[in-house]
Amino acid sequence: MSALSASKGLHVAHKAVTIHLFRYDLRLHDNPALTASIAAAQKTSTPFLPLYVFDPAQTSKASPSRLKFLLESVSDLRSSLSDNLCIRVGDPATIIKSEFPNSNVHLQSEPCRDERLASLALDATEHWGSTLYDLSDLPFSSLSEMPDVFTPFRTKVEKNSGIRPPLPPCSLSSVSVHDCDKGSVPELSSLTSSPLPPADPRSVLNFVGGESAGLARVNEYIFKLDLLKNYFNTRNGLIGPNYSTKFSPWLALGCISPRHVASQVTKYEKASVSNKSTYWLIFELLVRDFCKYFAVKHVDEIFMLDGTLGRQAHGSHHNSIKWGLDVGYSNSKAEAWKEGRTGFPFVDANMRELNATGFMSNRGRQNVASFLALDLNQDWRYGAEWFEHKLLDYDIYSNWVSWCMAAGMTGGRVNKFNVVKQAKDYDPEGEYVKLWCPELKDVPKEYIFEPWKMSKDAQERAGCRIGVDYPERVKEMKVFQPRTDRPKKDKKKKEKYKGGFYKTIG
Ligand SMILES: Cc1cc2nc3c(=O)[nH]c(=O)nc-3n(C[C@H](O)[C@H](O)[C@H](O)COP(=O)(O)OP(=O)(O)OC[C@H]3O[C@@H](n4cnc5c(N)ncnc54)[C@H](O)[C@@H]3O)c2cc1C
Known part of the structure; x- marks a missing residue:
């Protein structure tokens, strides 16, 4: 429409604008999507608008603690952008279409259902980001060729692909920022009616959202405290800030980039030491990539009860499980799991930590997931949804x-964790269990992970009566009876099942 017709009031012209819609890329450093958005604004000589929209479809699923971390992250981004970040609350597509109808929207590609639909509704230009290895650098002609098991994926990727260096930090100096009401960061109380729980002194770390705090933690962990060199040996710990990096909440929201972490590891290796620990952090970031690429490959199957097994899970596959879900009555096994009162101290301690702080170690996550799915035989999605609500580092893909996978619904080897044995190995003194289950603090070491074995006298002496001070064990354990024989038809493919397809861990 010409300026003349506009001036005659035929209809109101909307100035074209290039929008970068931030989602899980809340940073300026090494941000391929933001870099591309700014370049697009320069190329088309259009004003540029960095935008974040608090979408109730997403925020309504998050705990107050996760929302607080998100709000801090968006506030930090806004100050890094000199208050030029535009903020809205509502459905992103509706807001953009009504307020900025003549816009070209750019965003980081998020291939799972809700995010994909939002992008389609906006006809947005998607840019790959958030992974260590770029999608276009993977050694597969398409993701359908990607192995469904991590080790062959890793071997191929490590052998044939490289990690790109991080991109320089973005700045708005080369574009003119679109002139509009920039809105403000909402109050936590406007996003949730649930109160923010008080900070728990037992929390592994005081997590503060945002790129600044995330970069500071990377620097602290690797250089200031010099912890990286021992990461391999400490990573299965349970208590305190330093047994693992704690980068995950910042990685999940994109406050830090995995390539930045990799570049800092390389810098450390040159300056200090290169060993199994320095390699292992990159290894874990590759596990994270695997999760995202696996999700892209299998699209929405990762949200389904039968996972990627589909119909095979109904009897013909050796991982087949008939799922139950017993919520809503007093003996509910699933609710006992969720609330940390299963009567299994290692499970309860981990669930209580999650509920009080929004964090749980990787060791803990593997155990509680295995326990819910394979011991209690409960619909594993109940657990995944609870994690989605509670975890500060909630990441759709991971x-x-x-x-x-923990539920065996991707067809790979099922790792069933023996939670008592795991507790003995990873919490030998029962220190972690006593931290989160203080009612067990005087229980002797021999009973700390199996308190139900105490006689009545021993319970009295320990000041811990089972069923009164600490819960009885949830009933009906070991429902999942996996086949331990190798199915006949798979005999020919022995190498495929190297190490067995079912393993008890612990
Ligand atoms: C059932 C279950 C659910 C999980 N849900 C999430 C989730 O929502 N978000 C999330 O970030 N991680 C998830 N993980 C993976 C892992 O437990 C966490 O990434 C890790 O505990 C975070 O602590 P950290 O940053 O100190 O990890 P570190 O041991 O320091 O590892 C460094 C980084 O590598 C990545 N990483 C490490 N282990 C894994 C893994 N097994 N899978 C994927 N990435 C990994 C993370 O980004 C992590 O920050 C889940 C694991 C299980 C078993």
């Missing part, structure tokens, strides 16, 4: 793929 969470749903890890749960689907």
Whole structure:
């Protein structure tokens, strides 16, 4: 429409604008999607608008603690952008279409259902981001060729692909920022009616959202405290800030980039030491990539009860499980799991930590997921949804793929964790269990992970009566009876099942 017709009031012209819609890329450093958005604004000589929309479809699923971390992250981004970040609350597509109808929207590609639909509704230009290895650098002609098991995926990727160096930090100096009401960061109380729980002194770390705090933690962990060199040996710990990196909440929202972490590891290796620990952090970031690429490959199957097994899960596959879900009555096994009162101290301690702080170690996550799915035989998605609500580091891909795998619904080897043995190995003194289950603090070491074995006298002496001070064990354990024989038809493919397809861990 010409300026003349506009001036005659034929209809109101909307100035073209290039929008970068931030979602899980809340940073300026090494941000391929933001870099591309700014370049697009320069190329088309259009004003540029960095935008974040608090979408109730997403925020309504998050705990107050996760929302607080998100609000801090968006506030930090806004100050890094000199208050030029535009903020809205509502459905992103509706807001953009009504307020900025003549816009070209750019965003980081998020291939799971809700995010994909939002992008389609906006006809947005998607840019790959958030992974260590770029999608276009993977050694597969398409993701359908990607192995469904991590080790062959890793071997191929490590052998044939490289990690790109991080991109320089973005700045708005080369574009003119679109002139509009920039809105403000909402109050926590406007996003949730649930109160923010008080900070728990037992929390592994005081997590503060945002790129600034995330970069500071990377620097602290690797250089200031010099912890990286021992990461391999400490990573299965349970208590305190330093047994693992705790980068995950910042990685999940994109406050830090995995390539930035990799570049800092390389810098450390050159300056200090290169060993199994320095390699292992990159290894874990590759596990994270695997989850995202697995989710892209299998699209929405990771949200389904039968996972990627589909119909095979109904009897013909050796991982077949008939799922139950017993919520809503007093003996509910699933609710006992959720609330940390299963009567299994290692499970309860981990669930209580999650509920009080929004964090749980990787060791804990593997155990509680295995316990819910394979011991209690409960619909594993109940657990995945609870994690989605509670985890500060909730990441669609890592969470749903890890749960689907823990339940055996991706067809790979099922790792069933023996939670008592695991507790003995990883919490030998019962220190972690006593931290989160203080009612067990005087229980002797021999009973700390199996308090139901105490005689009545021993219970009295320990000041812990089972069924009164600490819960009885949830009933009906070991429902999942996996086949331990190798199915006949798979005999020919022995190498495929190297190490067995079912393993008890612990
Ligand atoms: C059932 C289940 C659910 C999980 N849900 C999530 C989730 O929602 N978000 C999430 O970030 N991680 C998830 N994980 C993976 C893992 O437990 C966490 O990434 C890790 O505990 C975070 O602590 P950290 O940053 O100190 O990890 P570190 O041990 O320091 O590892 C460094 C980084 O590598 C990545 N990483 C490490 N282990 C894994 C893994 N097994 N899978 C994927 N990435 C990994 C993370 O980004 C992590 O920050 C889940 C694991 C399980 C078993």
